[in-house]
Amino acid sequence: KSPALEGLLVSRYFWLMMGFFSVYMGLIYNEFFSISQDFFGTCYDLKSASSGRVMPTDGPRTTCVYPFGLDPTWKISVNNLTFQNNIKEKLSVIIAYTHLNLGILLNALNCVYFGNYKKLVFEVLTGVVIFMGLIGYMIVLIYGKWWYPVYAYEPRPDPTIKNQLNISTSPSIIVVLIGDVMGVTPLAEPNSKQLQWFDNQQAISDALIYATFALLPVMLCAIP
Numbered sequence: 546k547s548p549a550l551e552g553l554l555v556s557r558y559f560w561l562m563m564g565f566f567s568v569y570m571g572l573i574y575n576e577f578f579s580i581s582q583d584f585f586g587t588c589y590d591l592k593s594a595s596s597g598r599v600m601p602t603d604g605p606r607t608t609c610v611y612p613f614g615l616d617p618t619w620k621i622s623v624n625n626l627t628f629q630n631n632i633k634e635k636l637s638v639i640i641a642y643t644h645l646n647l648g649i650l651l652n653a654l655n656c657v658y659f660g661n662y663k664k665l666v667f668e669v670l671t672g673v674v675i676f677m678g679l680i681g682y683m684i685v686l687i688y689g690k691w692w693y694p695v696y697a698y699e700p701r702p703d704p705t706i707k708n709q710l711n712i713s714t715s716p717s718i719i720v721v722l723i724g725d726v727m728g729v730t731p732l733a734e735p736n737s738k739q740l741q742w743f744d745n746q747q748a749i750s751d752a753l754i755y756a757t758f759a760l761l762p763v764m765l766c767a768i769p
Protein backbone atom coordinates (compact mmCIF):
# COMPACT_ATOMS: atom_id res chain seq x y z
CA LYS A 546 0.00 0.00 0.00
CA SER A 547 1.19 3.48 -0.81
CA PRO A 548 1.60 5.78 2.24
CA ALA A 549 0.31 8.68 0.17
CA LEU A 550 -2.88 6.82 -0.73
CA GLU A 551 -3.34 5.73 2.89
CA GLY A 552 -3.12 9.36 3.97
CA LEU A 553 -5.77 10.33 1.45
CA LEU A 554 -8.00 7.47 2.60
CA VAL A 555 -7.78 8.51 6.24
CA SER A 556 -8.60 12.12 5.42
CA ARG A 557 -11.35 11.37 2.88
CA TYR A 558 -14.10 12.87 5.01
CA PHE A 559 -11.98 15.96 5.55
CA TRP A 560 -11.68 16.45 1.79
CA LEU A 561 -15.38 15.75 1.37
CA MET A 562 -16.32 18.47 3.87
CA MET A 563 -13.86 20.89 2.26
CA GLY A 564 -15.51 20.30 -1.10
CA PHE A 565 -18.98 20.69 0.38
CA PHE A 566 -18.20 23.99 2.06
CA SER A 567 -16.39 25.35 -1.00
CA VAL A 568 -19.50 24.68 -3.09
CA TYR A 569 -21.72 26.16 -0.37
CA MET A 570 -19.69 29.37 -0.13
CA GLY A 571 -19.55 29.59 -3.92
CA LEU A 572 -23.36 29.51 -3.98
CA ILE A 573 -23.52 32.22 -1.31
CA TYR A 574 -21.12 34.42 -3.29
CA ASN A 575 -23.01 33.40 -6.46
CA GLU A 576 -19.78 32.69 -8.30
CA PHE A 577 -18.90 29.85 -10.65
CA PHE A 578 -15.43 30.52 -12.06
CA SER A 579 -16.08 34.24 -11.37
CA ILE A 580 -19.37 34.10 -13.31
CA SER A 581 -22.62 34.86 -11.49
CA GLN A 582 -25.53 32.50 -12.02
CA ASP A 583 -29.10 33.75 -12.41
CA PHE A 584 -30.99 31.15 -10.37
CA PHE A 585 -33.79 33.32 -8.95
CA GLY A 586 -33.92 36.33 -11.25
CA THR A 587 -33.03 39.74 -9.84
CA CYS A 588 -34.45 42.37 -7.51
CA TYR A 589 -33.25 45.20 -9.76
CA ASP A 590 -34.65 46.86 -12.85
CA LEU A 591 -32.06 46.19 -15.54
CA LYS A 592 -33.73 48.69 -17.89
CA SER A 593 -32.35 51.47 -15.72
CA ALA A 594 -28.77 50.29 -16.33
CA SER A 595 -28.54 52.47 -19.44
CA SER A 596 -28.68 55.56 -17.22
CA GLY A 597 -25.64 54.41 -15.28
CA ARG A 598 -27.62 53.38 -12.18
CA VAL A 599 -29.47 50.13 -11.47
CA MET A 600 -32.45 50.75 -9.20
CA PRO A 601 -34.51 48.20 -7.21
CA THR A 602 -37.70 47.07 -8.92
CA ASP A 603 -39.96 48.57 -6.24
CA GLY A 604 -38.10 51.76 -5.38
CA PRO A 605 -35.36 52.75 -2.93
CA ARG A 606 -37.01 51.02 0.04
CA THR A 607 -37.11 47.67 -1.67
CA THR A 608 -38.93 44.74 -0.08
CA CYS A 609 -37.46 42.24 -2.53
CA VAL A 610 -35.09 39.82 -0.80
CA TYR A 611 -32.94 37.52 -2.89
CA PRO A 612 -33.69 33.93 -1.77
CA PHE A 613 -30.09 32.71 -1.43
CA GLY A 614 -26.70 34.27 -2.01
CA LEU A 615 -25.94 37.48 -3.85
CA ASP A 616 -28.11 39.03 -6.52
CA PRO A 617 -26.37 38.46 -9.90
CA THR A 618 -26.90 42.11 -10.81
CA TRP A 619 -24.12 43.05 -8.38
CA LYS A 620 -21.66 41.72 -10.96
CA ILE A 621 -22.39 44.62 -13.30
CA SER A 622 -22.37 47.28 -10.59
CA VAL A 623 -19.57 49.82 -10.28
CA ASN A 624 -18.94 48.97 -6.62
CA ASN A 625 -19.13 45.21 -7.13
CA LEU A 626 -15.59 44.51 -5.90
CA THR A 627 -15.97 46.65 -2.80
CA PHE A 628 -19.31 45.12 -1.91
CA GLN A 629 -18.28 41.50 -2.47
CA ASN A 630 -14.99 41.90 -0.60
CA ASN A 631 -16.94 43.36 2.31
CA ILE A 632 -19.31 40.38 2.34
CA LYS A 633 -16.48 37.85 2.07
CA GLU A 634 -14.47 39.46 4.88
CA LYS A 635 -17.43 39.48 7.27
CA LEU A 636 -18.46 35.91 6.43
CA SER A 637 -14.86 34.74 6.94
CA VAL A 638 -14.80 36.32 10.39
CA ILE A 639 -18.15 34.72 11.32
CA ILE A 640 -17.09 31.26 10.12
CA ALA A 641 -13.73 31.51 11.90
CA TYR A 642 -15.51 32.63 15.08
CA THR A 643 -17.85 29.63 14.90
CA HIS A 644 -14.90 27.30 14.30
CA LEU A 645 -12.99 28.68 17.30
CA ASN A 646 -16.07 28.33 19.50
CA LEU A 647 -16.22 24.66 18.54
CA GLY A 648 -12.58 24.28 19.58
CA ILE A 649 -13.28 25.97 22.92
CA LEU A 650 -16.24 23.64 23.50
CA LEU A 651 -14.11 20.56 22.80
CA ASN A 652 -11.43 21.89 25.16
CA ALA A 653 -14.04 22.34 27.89
CA LEU A 654 -15.35 18.80 27.38
CA ASN A 655 -11.81 17.43 27.63
CA CYS A 656 -11.25 19.32 30.89
CA VAL A 657 -14.43 17.86 32.37
CA TYR A 658 -13.65 14.35 31.14
CA PHE A 659 -10.12 14.34 32.59
CA GLY A 660 -11.13 16.22 35.75
CA ASN A 661 -8.87 19.20 35.05
CA TYR A 662 -11.16 21.78 36.61
CA LYS A 663 -8.39 24.29 37.25
CA LYS A 664 -7.77 24.55 33.52
CA LEU A 665 -11.52 24.66 32.92
CA VAL A 666 -12.00 27.68 35.20
CA PHE A 667 -8.82 29.68 34.68
CA GLU A 668 -8.18 28.99 31.01
CA VAL A 669 -11.33 27.89 29.23
CA LEU A 670 -14.01 29.96 30.99
CA THR A 671 -11.87 33.10 31.27
CA GLY A 672 -10.89 32.66 27.63
CA VAL A 673 -14.56 32.39 26.70
CA VAL A 674 -15.34 35.71 28.42
CA ILE A 675 -12.41 37.44 26.73
CA PHE A 676 -13.17 35.88 23.34
CA MET A 677 -16.88 36.63 23.55
CA GLY A 678 -16.27 40.15 24.83
CA LEU A 679 -14.02 41.18 21.95
CA ILE A 680 -14.68 39.02 18.90
CA GLY A 681 -18.26 38.15 19.87
CA TYR A 682 -19.11 41.83 20.22
CA MET A 683 -17.77 42.45 16.72
CA ILE A 684 -19.92 39.59 15.35
CA VAL A 685 -22.99 41.17 16.98
CA LEU A 686 -22.14 44.48 15.30
CA ILE A 687 -21.76 42.73 11.93
CA TYR A 688 -25.22 41.16 12.18
CA GLY A 689 -26.63 44.43 13.49
CA LYS A 690 -25.33 46.31 10.47
CA TRP A 691 -26.86 43.71 8.15
CA TRP A 692 -30.25 43.71 9.85
CA TYR A 693 -30.62 47.45 10.45
CA PRO A 694 -32.40 49.19 7.54
CA VAL A 695 -29.82 51.08 5.51
CA TYR A 696 -32.23 53.93 4.82
CA ALA A 697 -32.60 54.59 8.56
CA TYR A 698 -29.19 56.21 8.90
CA GLU A 699 -29.41 59.42 6.90
CA PRO A 700 -31.23 60.72 3.78
CA ARG A 701 -29.36 60.52 0.51
CA PRO A 702 -28.24 63.77 -1.07
CA ASP A 703 -30.61 63.36 -4.03
CA PRO A 704 -33.65 65.55 -3.18
CA THR A 705 -35.92 63.76 -5.65
CA ILE A 706 -35.76 60.45 -3.77
CA LYS A 707 -36.68 60.41 -0.10
CA ASN A 708 -34.78 58.60 2.65
CA GLN A 709 -31.86 57.33 0.63
CA LEU A 710 -28.69 55.89 2.11
CA ASN A 711 -25.78 58.23 2.69
CA ILE A 712 -22.84 55.86 2.96
CA SER A 713 -20.65 58.44 4.68
CA THR A 714 -22.87 58.37 7.77
CA SER A 715 -23.61 54.64 8.00
CA PRO A 716 -21.99 53.09 11.10
CA SER A 717 -18.45 51.78 10.70
CA ILE A 718 -17.60 48.65 12.70
CA ILE A 719 -13.87 49.39 12.64
CA VAL A 720 -14.39 52.94 13.89
CA VAL A 721 -16.69 51.72 16.67
CA LEU A 722 -14.25 49.03 17.87
CA ILE A 723 -11.27 51.38 17.81
CA GLY A 724 -13.30 54.00 19.66
CA ASP A 725 -14.29 51.46 22.31
CA VAL A 726 -10.69 50.38 22.93
CA MET A 727 -9.41 53.96 22.95
CA GLY A 728 -12.18 55.04 25.29
CA VAL A 729 -13.74 57.52 22.88
CA THR A 730 -17.19 58.65 24.02
CA PRO A 731 -19.51 58.58 20.96
CA LEU A 732 -21.65 61.57 21.90
CA ALA A 733 -18.58 63.70 22.59
CA GLU A 734 -17.27 63.31 19.06
CA PRO A 735 -18.31 65.54 16.13
CA ASN A 736 -18.65 62.44 13.93
CA SER A 737 -20.74 60.63 16.56
CA LYS A 738 -23.02 59.05 13.93
CA GLN A 739 -20.07 56.84 12.99
CA LEU A 740 -19.74 55.71 16.62
CA GLN A 741 -23.17 55.71 18.23
CA TRP A 742 -25.25 52.67 17.25
CA PHE A 743 -27.62 52.09 20.14
CA ASP A 744 -28.49 53.26 23.64
CA ASN A 745 -26.06 52.34 26.45
CA GLN A 746 -23.46 51.40 23.87
CA GLN A 747 -20.66 53.06 25.83
CA ALA A 748 -21.59 51.26 29.07
CA ILE A 749 -21.65 47.87 27.34
CA SER A 750 -18.34 48.40 25.55
CA ASP A 751 -16.68 49.66 28.76
CA ALA A 752 -17.89 46.59 30.67
CA LEU A 753 -16.47 44.28 28.00
CA ILE A 754 -13.12 46.08 27.90
CA TYR A 755 -12.79 46.12 31.72
CA ALA A 756 -13.70 42.43 31.95
CA THR A 757 -11.08 41.59 29.32
CA PHE A 758 -8.27 43.48 31.04
CA ALA A 759 -9.28 42.09 34.44
CA LEU A 760 -9.31 38.47 33.30
CA LEU A 761 -6.14 38.51 31.20
CA PRO A 762 -3.77 38.43 34.24
CA VAL A 763 -5.92 35.72 35.84
CA MET A 764 -5.67 33.50 32.78
CA LEU A 765 -1.94 34.09 32.27
CA CYS A 766 -0.86 33.78 35.92
CA ALA A 767 -3.06 30.89 37.06
CA ILE A 768 -1.76 28.55 34.36
CA PRO A 769 1.63 29.77 33.08
